[in-house]
Amino acid sequence: MANIIRNSLLVKGNDELINELHDRFDAITGYNNILGMCQAFYSDVETDDSGDNVLISWLYDNVGSKWITFSETKDTGAWNIESANYSPEEFWIHLFKVSIEIDPNVIIEVMYEDENYSRVGAFVIKKDNNGTIQYVSEEDSELVDPTLEMEYDDESYEEVRLGFSEKVYGIQNECLNYCHELIDKNEGIILNE
DSSP: OEEEEEEEEEEOOHHHHHHHHHHHHHHSSSSOHHHHHHHHSSSSSOOTTTSSSSSSHHHHHHHHSSSSSEEEEEETTTEEEESSSEEEEEEHHHHHHHHHOTTTTOOEEEEETTTTSSSEEEEEEEEEEOOEEEEEEEEEEEOOEEEEESSSTOOOOHHHHHHHHHHHHHHHHHHHHHHHHHHHHOOOOEEEO
16 A cells, blocks of 8 residues: 655745635545545546546646645645655746746745655755756655554653654754755756746
8 A cells, every 4th residue: 555645835925826726636536536635636637437536647747746636725735645654846847847837936845754755855946046946855764653662641742743744844944944955955846838
């Protein structure tokens, strides 16, 4: 079974862009609506003969993971998205290309974590100081959830769980800052359009 990646997407852009993205995400209805998610952002979604299922080959090529679903709106310009096995970098890049048409100064940040914390990290795509679009992802794959060895009714379970959550968030922020730093030093991956 594929591990679920929880992606926390933040788009920093003008009001027109943020409103457009909220409209697109709001149009996705139903639970685990992979097709709706893809159709909200792509015009060339390939489906099976029934038209109900997105082809996995198309998903890997265009999204970067086996599936992607909209989970919830967190805040203005912020959404939770789930994907299989990997943070869907191809989707983030596509989202940036859609967004830059509306706001030339858009910045996309993603913090993500695997459901078992074997992959915790961040992704950033933005223009560097010279106006060149670059992206970077950075992750830590050495985390082990200490609560796995505990019982739910252990006296210190909640304290350990909260401490681990803070550690995960701290690592995500370190990765996010590192991604920004690399792009600011022109050491990211240049987006070839």
